[in-house]
Amino acid sequence: MPVESSDPATDTAADRFLARLARMLHEAGTPAHRLEGLLQNCAERLGVKLSVFSLPTWIHLSMGEEGRQRVISFRVDPGSPKLAMLEETFLVADRVARGEYDAEQGSTALARVQSRLERPTAAMSCLGYALFSAGAAFFLGGSWTEMFAALPIGLVVGGMIALAAGRRERELLAEFASAAIATVIAGSVVVLLRRFGFEPSAAVVALAGLVTLLPGLSLATAMSELSTRNLASGSARLIGAITTLVVVGMGAGIGDRIAAGMGLPQHHGFVVPVTQTASVSATLLVAILAIASGLAVVFQARPRRAIIVLVSCVAGWVAVRTAREIGGAELAPVIAAAAVGMLGNLYARFRRRPTLAIVLPGLALLLPGSLGFRGMQGLITSDTIAGLNTAISALVVAASIAAGLLVANALLPSPRHV
Secondary structure, three states, X not given: XXXXXXXXXXXXXXXXXXXXXXXXXXXXXXXXXXXXXXXXXXXXXXXXXXXXXXXXXXXXXXXXXXXXXXXXXXXXXXXXXXXXXXXXXXXXXXXXXXXXXXXXHHXXXXXXXXXXXXXXXXXXXXXXXXXXXHHHHHHOOOOHHHHHHHHHHHHHHHHHHHHHOOOHHHHHHHHHHHHHHHHXXXXXXXXXXXXXXXXXXXXXXXXXXXXXXXXXXXXXXXXXXXXXXXXXXXXXXXXXXXHHHHHHHHHHXXXXXXXXXXXOOOXXXXXXXXXXXXXXXXXXXXXXXXXXXXXXXXXXXXXXXXXXXXXXXXXXXXXHHHHHHHHHHHHHHHHHHHHHHHHHHHHHHHHOOOOHHHHHHHOOOOOOHHHHHHHHHHHHOOOHHHHHHHHHHHHHHHHHHHHHHXXXXXXXXXXXXX
């Protein structure tokens, strides 16, 4: 039962706890509907009437009865997934929601979580980006050659993102500059490998190197928020994802022009096959391992939780492969997302961990970022019809993922909100 309280000190402690919890969940990359649900659970247990309004850049909390509300508002930056913060913050919130912690104990526990968390070093971040690019090269139709060629491009992108971290003026330019420089480097790597007798695909290498810049997760999250009637947050996140696609696309376009001027291979079309359902092979296993290792670093998971990320990625690949055989290419995203969502809900039910710890890595092979990028490339290069068709396909895939997650929550709901 909720705790009834009119003590101002208790109310202040609850306010502080809810505000800190909201900030940390947002920083960890929690979608608006899940953030609001968990906050409401904690507020109910603490005896606080709470209204939450969450945007990618703003959180507004109103506590108390109508007409006598206490308001806390603060600006935030759009959160990217941070699995270690997400899991530990969730555990504290779960204990408050169960009545094991009061507001003061919850605030103290959250402070301990913040003090323990460490960002990956710049070198580790670069390695994570490189590994993810290498694995992505295979799922974009490449072979060992393209996977090897994508490593240095991902390394450079990771290095530029790490250098820009914490400097707002550089962060705003990092995606554009990374796309331009990575495209030139991709052409240089392809030329170098061709001199040694290899024939890598310039399109696959370039797109694999850029894939970590693409907002596929943001597109899918935006569609999930829209489907759960969080219209303001979903619309803002969708516009942000589209803006990122345009910025990265323009950077890649300029890089392609520079590469052409240097006599390097051009790859402005980026028309590559996607081999998400490739048969089991040594190359596939290495690709999944590389993607899982890269995600564990990029998503800032605890080292001991890396095995969970790997299991999630394997489950995602199995779900995609099975879904394509059952429902064909059209229904595959819905079926695969539903399967991953139900697995995440089972994990949350039996392990008292957040659903997103399974869902985020598991959906990595479904995310529509590369489709959206190719659509923007088509628009930028005046291939308007093809560009619009591809961009719309990316939105359809994102909406399908959101629909699959809704199906998962309907068929096998989780007792937890994250």
